[in-house]
Amino acid sequence: MRIEPFDPRHATDREYAAAAAFWNTIRSEFLPDDPPIPLEERVQGWRNIPPFVRVWAWSVWEPEGPRIVAVGNVNFLDKEENRHLARFDIAVLPEFRRQGIARRLLSSVAEVPRQHERRLLIAASHGAVPAGEAFMRRLGGQMALADHTNQLDLRDLDRDLLGIWQERARERAAGFELGLWEGELPEEEIEEIAAMFEAINRAPRGDLEMEDEHWTPAQIRQFEKQERARGNESWTMYVRETRSRKIAGWTDVAWNPNRPEILQQRGTAVFPEFQNRGLGRWLKAAMLDKVLRDRPQVRYVRTGNADMNAPMLKINTALGFTPYRSHYTWQVDTEKVLDYLRAREVAG
Numbered sequence: 286m287r288i289e290p291f292d293p294r295h296a297t298d299r300e301y302a303a304a305a306a307f308w309n310t311i312r313s314e315f316l317p318d319d320p321p322i323p324l325e326e327r328v329q330g331w332r333n334i335p336p337f338v339r340v341w342a343w344s345v346w347e348p349e350g351p352r353i354v355a356v357g358n359v360n361f362l363d364k365e366e367n368r369h370l371a372r373f374d375i376a377v378l379p380e381f382r383r384q385g386i387a388r389r390l391l392s393s394v395a396e397v398p399r400q401h402e403r404r405l406l407i408a409a410s411h412g413a414v415p416a417g418e419a420f421m422r423r424l425g426g427q428m429a430l431a432d433h434t435n436q437l438d439l440r441d442l443d444r445d446l447l448g449i450w451q452e453r454a455r456e457r458a459a460g461f462e463l464g465l466w467e468g469e470l471p472e473e474e475i476e477e478i479a480a481m482f483e484a485i486n487r488a489p490r491g492d493l494e495m496e497d498e499h500w501t502p503a504q505i506r507q508f509e510k511q512e513r514a515r516g517n518e519s520w521t522m523y524v525r526e527t528r529s530r531k532i533a534g535w536t537d538v539a540w541n542p543n544r545p546e547i548l549q550q551r552g553t554a555v556f557p558e559f560q561n562r563g564l565g566r567w568l569k570a571a572m573l574d575k576v577l578r579d580r581p582q583v584r585y586v587r588t589g590n591a592d593m594n595a596p597m598l599k600i601n602t603a604l605g606f607t608p609y610r611s612h613y614t615w616q617v618d619t620e621k622v623l624d625y626l627r628a629r630e631v632a633g
């Protein structure tokens with residue numbers, strides 16, 4: 286097996302094609318009903334990784350063959366907060382598992398947090414692929430957060446509820462107004478939008494040793510550029526207090542024409558001083574109304590929620606969202622991973 290560095294921003298056509306095929310195979314294990322992601326969308330996503338994301342990756346190639354059989358990558362965000370952590374992802378094609386390939390990739394991956402003095406590693410596994418959990422436990426990882434992709438089949442949606450929630454908002458949230466940004470976020474309001482995104486820090490993070498995240502307008506623009514390059518079209522709905530002009534909360538969705546039936550509902554958050562006025566319900570109902578009107582191709586709406594996020598789940602469950610896929614987020618001390626690798630080296 287050959288292990289080679291993979292630079293996602295500047296790979297060759299051959300590397301991109303092999304990596305895209307690899308990730309589609311891995312993806313089909315936990316999303317078997319979804320269409321594969323086209324090569325061009327993947328390549329645009331890689332080429333446009335925001336500059337503040339520091340990323341290292343390696344591919345393991347089949348001997349003599351054109352196939353990538355395993356990938357390891359590690360990244361961290363070059364920002365003020367969370368300077369203690371890095372995220373990694375290792376995946377191996379099913380027929381090449383249990384041969385020590387992930388361990389080999391891990392020894393490259395773990396060098397990065399060691400050199401950059403990041404003491405904590407974070408990774409995710411899928412409920413549908415228990416090997417990921419076994420691997421993380423073997424490294425001494427702690428399961429820090431359980432979440433689900435929850436899905437709403439729009440054919441099961443109680444459409445009357447959308448009307449009722451929006452009607453009720455007229456009374457409960459008198460003094461607030463609804464707004465919408467389609468596509469690129471407006472330059473005049475970008476500072477305010479960066480502050481608006483802070484509300485997502487209210488979402489529970491379980492036992493994850495993570496600080497609140499903050500976004501600068503420049504970082505938001507970099508993300509938008511990547512989203513656009515991948516072909517994602519996004520809508521952001523917000524509610525504003527009319528008197529103070531303050532944004533109280535928002536929800537945003539992304540849709541990609543390569544998967545016309547699926548819509549991703551990304552964040553929804555309301556600031557604490559505005560909670561319990563039905564703003565969250567209003568936002569979700571108004572957005573679904575717009576989806577039904579303007580994106581009739583969409584059949585499924587998906588959203589990721591921590592299992593412990595009772596307020597969000599209450600709204601989603603009432604709308605008809607049901608658990609679709611489970612995920613776990615793991616954390617493990619970099620030092621623990623290095624100890625494991627050293628012990629295996631001695632044993633080997």
Ligand SMILES: CC(C)(COP(=O)(O)OP(=O)(O)OC[C@H]1O[C@@H](n2cnc3c(N)ncnc32)[C@H](O)[C@@H]1OP(=O)(O)O)[C@@H](O)C(=O)NCCC(=O)NCCS
Pocket residue numbers: 373374375376377378381382383384385386387388389408409410411414415416417418419420423629
């Ligand atoms: C998790 C995954 C990367 C492991 O790859 P792999 O090449 O089979 O793992 P390795 O052979 O290098 O095993 C490394 C260690 O994990 C253990 N392990 C791996 N899979 C295991 C399983 N299914 N059950 C029990 N232990 C397992 C191995 O026994 C080994 O321990 P050892 O050092 O004591 O021998 C692979 O199953 C995969 O691609 N899963 C999908 C992606 C994923 O969930 N990644 C995890 C988050 S980064």
